[in-house]
Amino acid sequence: MVKILHLSDIHMGSSLAHGRVNPNTGVNTRLEDFVNTLSHCIDRAIADAVDLVLFGGDAFPDAMPPPYIQQAFAGQFRRLVDAQIPTVLLVGNHDQHSQGNGGASLCIYRTLGVPGFIVGDKIETHRITTGNGDIQVITLPWLTRSALLTRPETEGLSLAEVNELLLQRLQPVLEGEIRSLDPEVPTVLLAHLMADRASFGAERFLAVGKGFTIPISMLTRPELDYVALGHVHCHQNLNSSHSPPVVYPGSIERVDFSEEKEEKGYVLIEVERGKAEWQFCPLSVRPFRTIEVDVSEKENPQEAILQAIGKKDIKDAVVRLIYKLRSEQLDAVNTASLREALTAAHSYTIRPELVSQLARPRVPELGADTSLNPLEALETYLDNREDLQDISGDMKEAAQRLLAGDEESGLDSEEQQKQRSKQLEENNRNQLRLL
Numbered sequence: 001m002v003k004i005l006h007l008s009d010i011h012m013g014s015s016l017a018h019g020r021v022n023p024n025t026g027v028n029t030r031l032e033d034f035v036n037t038l039s040h041c042i043d044r045a046i047a048d049a050v051d052l053v054l055f056g057g058d059a060f061p062d063a064m065p066p067p068y069i070q071q072a073f074a075g076q077f078r079r080l081v082d083a084q085i086p087t088v089l090l091v092g093n094h095d096q097h098s099q100g101n102g103g104a105s106l107c108i109y110r111t112l113g114v115p116g117f118i119v120g121d122k123i124e125t126h127r128i129t130t131g132n133g134d135i136q137v138i139t140l141p142w143l144t145r146s147a148l149l150t151r152p153e154t155e156g157l158s159l160a161e162v163n164e165l166l167l168q169r170l171q172p173v174l175e176g177e178i179r180s181l182d183p184e185v186p187t188v189l190l191a192h193l194m195a196d197r198a199s200f201g202a203e204r205f206l207a208v209g210k211g212f213t214i215p216i217s218m219l220t221r222p223e224l225d226y227v228a229l230g231h232v233h234c235h236q237n238l239n240s241s242h243s244p245p246v247v248y249p250g251s252i253e254r255v256d257f258s259e260e261k262e263e264k265g266y267v268l269i270e271v272e273r274g275k276a277e278w279q280f281c282p283l284s285v286r287p288f289r290t291i292e293v294d295v296s297e298k299e300n301p302q303e304a305i306l307q308a309i310g311k312k313d314i315k316d317a318v319v320r321l322i323y324k325l326r327s328e329q330l331d332a333v334n335t336a337s338l339r340e341a342l343t344a345a346h347s348y349t350i351r352p353e354l355v356s357q358l359a360r361p362r363v364p365e366l367g368a369d370t371s372l373n374p375l376e377a378l379e380t381y382l383d384n385r386e387d388l389q390d391i392s393g394d395m396k397e398a399a400q401r402l403l404a405g406d407e408e409s410g411l412d413s414e415e416q417q418k419q420r421s422k423q424l425e426e427n428n429r430n431q432l433r434l435l
């Protein structure tokens with residue numbers, strides 16, 4: 001039985017805006033948080049004498065972290081070298097350098113020949129000998145289209161079509177790795193990807209806005225005993241009622257407020273051929289707290305805000321205070337005393353939002369009915385916008401074409417289409433920049 005510690009999405013060097021300079025060390029307190037949390041993961045690996053550590057990718061916010069941040073990361077992983085624990089560092093999307101000849105921030109560990117360290121920057125099977133027997137680890141780093149496709153192949157294709165083509169290429173490559181496995185040896189797939197429960201090809205158009213996703217059926221293979229994922233920051237097992245487990249451990253620290261309610265941690269696994277037992281190990285990380293209060297109808301807005309602050313445990317937390325008020329109430333709020341009330345927080349931001357009496361009401365039908373498909377939703381929206389009636393036909397037609405993935409619309413020149421797909425890709429990247 002091989003014992004593994006699986007962690008992912010360290011993103012060391014992000015969330016610095018939520019910290020402050022520690023006067024004793026000169027270091028941003030959020031970097032200290034991340035290093036401290038990572039050190040707890042490494043402590044556990046050493047204390048439990050695990051046979052293998054798997055890192056699921058995204059070490060830093062980008063492929064060029066400042067030297068002091070690289071050093072903080074390396075300083076922790078160095079402890080695994082000293083403890084002679086084999087370690088696989090998988091390359092995530094944030095680790096890849098997009099300019100020049102590519103490469104990834106983590107490749108330096110291979111270049112230096114760090115003993116026991118493997119860098120997973122391509123699809124490959126590694127047979128690793130541990131104190132408790134051999135284990136096979138298939139590495140599947142974040143896939144860019146250039147990994148499996150050439151430029152002429154993708155010319156003129158929509159993003160959805162490129163993704164489909166990428167999947168078609170990936171499948172035989174992965175299949176090749178799986179068929180070359182030693183069936184007697186326990187096997188883990190270590191992958192940085194967005195998994196989708198949708199079956200192959202179905203609802204393809206809905207995936208466009210989400211970037212490249214891989215159907216889970218490609219991962220739930222009986223030849224695999226555990227699928228160790230990285231990329232999604234919220235811990236989850238995508239295959240809970242079946243085998244193998246397909247697990248995102250999630251990020252180890254909260255990167256921003258979107259992770260306020262998520263528990264953070266890592267995963268311990270005991271794996272043998274045909275069986276894996278795993279447990280999520282929570283980490284005690286710095287809390288994030290949103291205090292949101294609407295005081296626009298309150299007689300004493302100051303008091304109402306202070307009350308809202310008083311209700312939350314803000315000690316040592318990263319806090320954001322958002323209060324809604326009318327413009328004539330602005331003078332009734334004393335920001336200095338709000339700051340006073342927030343001093344127990346680790347850091348805080350204060351954001352007043354004006355409620356506009358002229359605000360256009362939202363389309364009520366869109367709020368109530370979540371079963372609408374995108375076209376029905378657009379129609380409902382257009383029915384509520386008299387000012388758009390003259391172009392509503394064109395808009396519906398354009399939406400239909402977009403959803404059908406039809407690039408032969410005849411409306412745009414090839415150049416415009418290219419621009420648009422570039423823009424779309426850019427949007428996707430921005431949406432996913434934190435994953």
Ligand SMILES: [Mn+2]
Pocket residue numbers: 057058092093094192230231232434435
């Ligand atoms: Mn990622």
